[in-house]
Amino acid sequence: MDYSNVYRQSLADPQAYWAQQAELIAWFKKPETILQQRPQGSHCWFADGELNSCYLALDWQIEQGRGDQVALYYDSPVSGVKQAISYRELLIKVARFAGALRKLGVDKGDRVVIYMPMVPEAAVAMLACARLGAVHSVVFGGFAANELAVRIDDAKPTLILTASCGIEMDKTIAYKPLVDKAIGLATHKPAHTLVLQRPMLQASMTPGQDLDWHEAQAGVEPAGCVPVRGADPLYILYTSGTTGQPKGIVRDNGGHAVALLYALRNVYGMRPGDVWWGASDIGWVVGHSFIVYGPLMGGCSAVFYEGKPIRTPDAGAYWRVIAEYGVNAMFCAPTAFRAVRKEDPEGALSRHYDLSSLKRLFVAGEKLDSSTHDWLAGLLRVPVMDHWWQTETGWPMTSAMMGWDNPSESRLGSTNKPIPGYDIRVLDGDGNELPAGESGNICVKLPMPPGVTWSIWNQPQRFAEAYLSLFPGYYHTGDGGYVDDDGYVFITGRTDDVINVSGHRLSTGEMEEVVSGHPAVAECAVIGVQDALKGQLPVGLVVLKSGEDIVAAALEAELVERVRDQVGALACFRRVLVVQRLPKTRSGKILRAILRKIAVGESYKTPSTIDDESILPEISSVMKQAGLV
Template sequence: MFNPLLDDERCEELDGKIQDIISKRIKHRKLDQKNKFEKESHDAVKENLYPADHYHKIYKKSLSNPEEFWGEIAKCVEWSKPWDRVLDNRTQPFTKWFVGGEINACHNAVDRHVKAGKGSKVALIHDSPLTKTVRRVTYAELLDEVSHLAGALAKLGVTKGDRVLIYMPLIPEAIVSMLATARLGAVHSVVFGGFASRELCTRIIHSEPKVIIAASCGLEPHRIIRYKEILNEAIEMSSYKPHKCIIFQRRNVESCSLDVEMDLLWEDALKMAGPHECVPVEANDPLYILYTSGTTDQPKGIQRPVGGHIATLCWTMSTVYGMGPEDVWWAASDLGWVVGHSYICYGPLLAGITSVMYEGKPDRTPDPGQYFRIINEHKVNGLFSVPTAFRVIKREDPEVEFGRKYSLKSLKAIIVAGEHCDYETKAWAERVFNAPVLNQWWQTETGHAMAAHCIGLGHSMNPPKYTAGMAFPGYDIKILRKDGTEAVRNELGRIVVKLPLPPGTMSCLYQAPERFCQVYFQKYPGYYDTMDAGYIDEYGYIYVTARDDDVINVAGHRISTSALEDVVLAHPDVVDATVVGVPEPTKGEVPLCLFVMKKDTQKTEAAVSRDILRMVRQLVGPIAAFRLAVAVTGLPHTRSGKICRKSISDLARNKEIRIPGTVEDPSVYKNIKITLQKLGYACSAPDPQ
């Protein structure tokens, strides 16, 4: 194996291509600095760096007069009963919005559009290259199926406040199940399809659903995932048993056997009762529980209040994403993630537009031209995705041979979130999709963006590179040092949000109010702790550099992993990479780069490692103490596109780790462990489970 501890002399042996990359990066950095600090009188710079005054007025009002501001925003949805007061902030952090107001999410997502004469408009487009089918569901058809399923759930005993667990692939019936649950004022808990029985069992025990709605199976490229078998195992292991399971048979893929006592066929459920009307609930009642990262022994169920959430989501479709009533929107995610809840299901339907559901991968289903095909065939106007998806397409089809035959004229913008988007990927995607690529930053806990480029508020479509945008209205974002004092502009620190949080954010952790306070509000009293690191520049742009845990402390210097990864991913022979902190006796911690090489590269690992070291030294500097760069066969990505950095770092620290159930390919840990051992790290803890 190549020794990655490289000396300066060997690093000088670089080819012209790598030197060109370094030169271009230095040139771009100088231009960025020049543009950034030019005087305000330069119109071109002002247009790029300063959003329209409209945004500043709105943002200022959202902080100075939140009750009046959000009272106006909430009028974009229909209320069964008006609120008594907009804001009750007497028991922080348990802020309440629109207190006393009554509303129903399903009514606002479906019924009101049909009543307004838009029943024939397409609500959902389900495109599945895995089954070679395209299905369009109108708002009227959606209302019919949702209201009948709600009737069936009511007949099975589901009432306001009860939980319904949904375990389905990305098919229209999953959204029907979510809306039918919300129609009754009940609480849905969507579990990512394909989660193993252990994780599913934990969520069943914790949420105690009266009914579980599941599909017979899900699909991945070249394999079928038998959901019903996983569900049976989970129920058998669970100390809590649901009253009934409603099973949707995917007959065009694979059907499953049913339990006579427990299971009810989807079609039979729809026939067992008539349509059910919407049940209004108080604005602060929960709409859903969504489990996010945490140990399986302690589920972390984000509880979302209905009123503020649907009002804010409806507003974001035009404000953040610039979508109008006739636009087609595509969030390339899954309903098991917060993006799927907010922007496959509720956001676009609340706004009365068309939402695309894509059951497939960026590649392998069957080729890396699928994103282009979807945009062309369905005339997509706005796309929300993760940077990893574009890295995969770029890796498999760098010259866009599969994609170039499709027209992308309808596409206005691409929005990326979830992971840092490196410069090379962003520039490539903007070139081949011929649309601006805009970062934004948010979390499962917030339900929508904390920082964004608000297209509908006049933000620049050509903002400074790397920024996540400006603070979304209602978020008073600060950067704090470790001692709790506020950082100056451009100083790296912990990103926090001054309370109260705006409407639509989490109201609590399900059945864990004390943990809610401890996890998010104890470290910095009066603030929500995002646990992310970053800084704010002199213009108000927010830069999120990494999870705060991913900031490496090298001999007292705080270095962001994303800054290093951005340089590494610029190498033409690197298709994937991560940088993590590993222990070192002198400096305490040093960066370790694990990278995946392009399949057809002519270079050796030693040559690529030398290139990477030189690039980092010239573009970041010797302060990074960057001397470890090693090739691996793959990296642990979650299904939402994130790299599990902490688990790699823990391996190097000889800690026992548990592989998250969301990891796409757990087998990559074996190769990583062997690599770490060859570097001299003990890694004697049991193999990752």
């Protein structure tokens, strides 16, 4: 399949292109309206079609003869539990749980908050909501109570589904007290809380309010699939907003189903019966799209993993999973592999496992530096594909089309070419399109393809203001970068990750690429600090690989020289601080905005998504000792 021709066709006549893709979905009633303009300027696809996302993920797969095929491989090194759940077994669990939800008053259009760890029951809960036409909102397990309360008040759920605890490495985190506190803080009071009691911790239950997960299902009638319209919401997923108030990203049923099947087959190259591993959590968009819905709608077997890349029990955890389940393709954040490399720089643990099943590896979520790319490619001997997307899009915007005969080759530093349907342009601050090679705002010309959000829950105007108002006629991604002469997209970072040094606008992402290439560096972050003479100056925060004992002054001198050689003297990169660790979200993204605020002495609010807040005073102390604060 020729990329250039297909890409041009998708932009020249998007309705015809996506109508053809929609033919691959088992609709109850095929859509007559392919593309619909929304009042706030966005677009909705397949609005009047009728379908059910749970039916596509389970019932239809069984009808195609996949009942005995494994749907989910549950692997939990932190609890010592493994399960292989077939499509037929999963359908039985989902239909029964949907019946329990219905008995408790959940109906089509009602919201259900899911606050759970990575256990199969979490996937069952999501699919059961979809089966009823209810709208689920998964909140990452372990979020602080006040953050959960904000989401409860915004979504106004009929029920909350939770577990007694989650497990982080060797630490057990009690969920039920957090849920109880959140309900106490929230104005909206859900009717009940369903609690999955885990063996390692039994939660106390409040009679009348709290219900046992299993007891609630006793004697219920399994529920069938409720038809919903293509425009009806499937889920709400909250993402951070610039105002601090989270944005409830709404995903519809119709466009979502078409987009995920398209991505699974064409972008990731997966076919029915293949084994897929999305190494993430259901609390994030990757977990929604490519742990639960996408793989199941595509007839694959998906790995559902509860653990970390290291110390579960060692840095060979990921290699074990690939070998044990015969994983054909994997999706992960670069951060995870940098952690593996830090613990096992030579990749020696990978040689303990047969990794021959793995055909390709995809990374996203954060910039893939060339050092990590080369390490992975050399270790695994498979294509390592960087690609780019957002919570708002729900599926990739740029990638090689690995399901095609001649996918685009990788190009270091690039997340590859735009996927058909995404008309990616680079605009300057006034909205003028920039020529190839010039950096600016990465935007997508409307209409966006199916599967992309077209509203924020209860705040449609906020969607327009956040994404459509700055550059009319375009979706503003908030990322900066450029497109080269061959159409490859280069993301240099969020537009607020650009610093101004003596009037030169420089990407900290480019400097991070150079710093991370040093053989002693495991990971890094480059931030801008205030300077009376030059406006801003870059400072590198560096974490060393295990076993490295290079003198800090020598490392700084070598890194300064590398940046001078590869970026230029105008970068004025002169300071390097060695730190033990960097603050990250639970999904592995480095919290650069917080680092910038610490560096300039601004007050900050600890992000609700932070993995370990004790890192922040460590960083502050290092910066104070260096005289930056």
